[in-house]
Amino acid sequence: MIINRHLVTIAFRQLQNRRRQTFLTLLGISVGVMVLITAVSLMDGLLQSFIQKIVDIAPHVIVSGERVKSPVPDQLIVSGNGNHVVFVKKVNRERQDVIKNYPRMESLIKSDSLVQVVTPLVSMDVIGMFGTISQPVQLFGIVPFTENEIEKFSNSMVSGKFDALGRTPDGIMLGTTVAKDFTARVGDRMRIVSQSGVIYSVRVVGIFKTGINDIDDNSYVNLRLGQIIGGFSPDEASDLYIRVNDLPKDGLVASTIERETNYKAITWEQKAASVVALFKMISGIVYFLVFFVIMVAGFGVANVLITNVLEKSRDIAILKSLGFKRSEITLIYLTQGLIVAIIGAAIGCVLGFLLIEIMSSIPMASSSQSFVSSSHLMMGKNPMYFVWASLFAVVVSLVAAVGPSRNAAKVNPVEILRGER
Amino acid sequence: MNDEAIIRLEHVRKQLTMKNGGEEIVSVILPDISFDIKRGDFAAITGPSGSGKTSLLYLMGGLDKPTSGSVFLDDQEISALSEEELASMRNQKLGFVYQFHFLLPEFNALENVMMPMLARGRFSTSEARSRASELLSRLGLSEKLHNKPNQLSGGQQQRVAIARALANNPSVLLADEPTGNLDSRSAETIYKLFSELNRETGQTIVVVTHDEHFASETKRILNILDGQLNSDKRLE
Numbered sequence: 304m305i306i307n308r309h310l311v312t313i314a315f316r317q318l319q320n321r322r323r324q325t326f327l328t329l330l331g332i333s334v335g336v337m338v339l340i341t342a343v344s345l346m347d348g349l350l351q352s353f354i355q356k357i358v359d360i361a362p363h364v365i366v367s368g369e370r371v372k373s374p375v376p377d378q379l380i381v382s383g384n385g386n387h388v389v390f391v392k393k394v395n396r397e398r399q400d401v402i403k404n405y406p407r408m409e410s411l412i413k414s415d416s417l418v419q420v421v422t423p424l425v426s427m428d429v430i431g432m433f434g435t436i437s438q439p440v441q442l443f444g445i446v447p448f449t450e451n452e453i454e455k456f457s458n459s460m461v462s463g464k465f466d467a468l469g470r471t472p473d474g475i476m477l478g479t480t481v482a483k484d485f486t487a488r489v490g491d492r493m494r495i496v497s498q499s500g501v502i503y504s505v506r507v508v509g510i511f512k513t514g515i516n517d518i519d520d521n522s523y524v525n526l527r528l529g530q531i532i533g534g535f536s537p538d539e540a541s542d543l544y545i546r547v548n549d550l551p552k553d554g555l556v557a558s559t560i561e562r563e564t565n566y567k568a569i570t571w572e573q574k575a576a577s578v579v580a581l582f583k584m585i586s587g588i589v590y591f592l593v594f595f596v597i598m599v600a601g602f603g604v605a606n607v608l609i610t611n612v613l614e615k616s617r618d619i620a621i622l623k624s625l626g627f628k629r630s631e632i633t634l635i636y637l638t639q640g641l642i643v644a645i646i647g648a649a650i651g652c653v654l655g656f657l658l659i660e661i662m663s664s665i666p667m668a669s670s671s672q673s674f675v676s677s678s679h680l681m682m683g684k685n686p687m688y689f690v691w692a693s694l695f696a697v698v699v700s701l702v703a704a705v706g707p708s709r710n711a712a713k714v715n716p717v718e719i720l721r722g723e724r
Numbered sequence: 725m726n727d728e729a730i731i732r733l734e735h736v737r738k739q740l741t742m743k744n745g746g747e748e749i750v751s752v753i754l755p756d757i758s759f760d761i762k763r764g765d766f767a768a769i770t771g772p773s774g775s776g777k778t779s780l781l782y783l784m785g786g787l788d789k790p791t792s793g794s795v796f797l798d799d800q801e802i803s804a805l806s807e808e809e810l811a812s813m814r815n816q817k818l819g820f821v822y823q824f825h826f827l828l829p830e831f832n833a834l835e836n837v838m839m840p841m842l843a844r845g846r847f848s849t850s851e852a853r854s855r856a857s858e859l860l861s862r863l864g865l866s867e868k869l870h871n872k873p874n875q876l877s878g879g880q881q882q883r884v885a886i887a888r889a890l891a892n893n894p895s896v897l898l899a900d901e902p903t904g905n906l907d908s909r910s911a912e913t914i915y916k917l918f919s920e921l922n923r924e925t926g927q928t929i930v931v932v933t934h935d936e937h938f939a940s941e942t943k944r945i946l947n948i949l950d951g952q953l954n955s956d957k958r959l960e
Contacts, residue, residue: 308849309842316830621826624787625840625888626815628808717788720822720900721778 310631314638317611324610328603329647332696335600336651339593339692341658346586347683356515357571360455362544363553365574366560368400369567402566405540412545417556419548422449423526423540427533433485433493440481441521442495444529453546456511463489463509472528474508478519482510497532597696601703604640608707612636619711620719629712636711640704641697648693659684729760730895730928731784736793738779753779754951761930766922768939769932771948777932778900780948784930785818785898786810798895815844819889823901825881827873833860833884834869840891859887863917879910886917899931903938915941
């Protein structure tokens, strides 16, 4: 079969003859492609910016006090009535949620060349009081210098200086959400009530905003003060945060720690898994809906071709009598579908690009309900969006064009040419 | 005159089966007809409407297949060819002219004439273009090469259609009531054109017509009545 140029010319001229309908079909495809590109950009942008933020300012590995295994028995006695008696040497109460002798752990972990920073912290739930306002606060005791290397608080300060925390033994640094709730400002004194009911007076030295609402809900004091408020011994920590040199190796670091110390170590991927899964699910739903937009555009293509084939049945009969083969007739109409799809997709790509630019410049009020807050919509920008959206539109259009094109090839010239009588 | 048969029909039968509410109605259009057309013939097929003369023309042109019997063109049994082979055969050996011009409305006169030459890729675009403009000039349309069909008169449209039918140098030119839709002056031009073509280039022409005047200008009149060959008269 010779695919010759004038089959394309015939296809093109026929479309030109139905300018209005062709234009509307083009518009349908353009809008479909535009919406698809924008939706992908939006969903991808959200996920990417979320992951980027985590990678930038969240610990890559968190070692917690949770044990991987329960203590093994030192002595096991099986009695006659089927009961077992297990002896373990330690008889005093042991907190199962703390890392014991954390400085040793810290130096052990640090000896791994993959690890960049390790920092201990204690976490606790307390009640914060400021003026007449009192409400629960998630409080962390940290080593400011090393903590900053992981969570980069010094870049997120809204007021006050991060360094001030290290210099102020009774200092507290509030997340922006907490500060807003208390209407507290830098320099204010507030009170912290521990779980055992002891009241501590602290001074606000800084307010930060990372954009991750989970973190902006927290407040930070120095490790020692935290240990006192939370009832930890000076060598106890509730977690160790780790930042690795080479991100993909975080799983390796975590499993080494678990194997060597028996403390639970989780990676940021594991911690964020549920959020990422939620993102993916939402994206899936969005893509599914957008799919229908393109489907409707596909119906538009089918419609313009069906009309063309019906209206042009006389011309098809003539082409056949002139020696055009069935396959060539089919090709003419498939080409029409392709022309509409390619032009429509091209316009859609331009519109999609513009819409992404516009959307990413619209200021957005941040909401504490979302995972990540930002002053603007974070739109993903990747040339592959355009490639995939266009490809998808072309495939849908071609599928839509198959039926009408095959019908065109079935036109029986004798019936048509005689029918004119 | 050369006695070699270019088209030969042997016991051709054509019937149509129509379904009418579960009941099959068979209508016989051509019961059994045999004749041949010689190379260089200029034959008119006449007969009342419904006599089957158009069906006969479509069978000769390979646009339709007989129910039984054989049609030969240049000693090749075209009634046995596949649809794809028939398409190529029509392109190379046959030219059709219909009652209506049936030009492609989106293309100008020149492009319409080029179409059959480009269909099977036998000619390059430039060859097709020069040949098409030569044909159109020969038919007196050198001024109208770039006119679209709707910018041409009925007679001019029909002449473009004839040029298109002649584009691939067909063995046989088949015409179905080519003057049926024209005023008498334009029709006269077409008669003359066909006669000239036949006389000057030896083009074999078969014309279906019920125009007695046109028929009398040809060399041979085949009269069809109820699907049977009623008379076969040579003029001159």
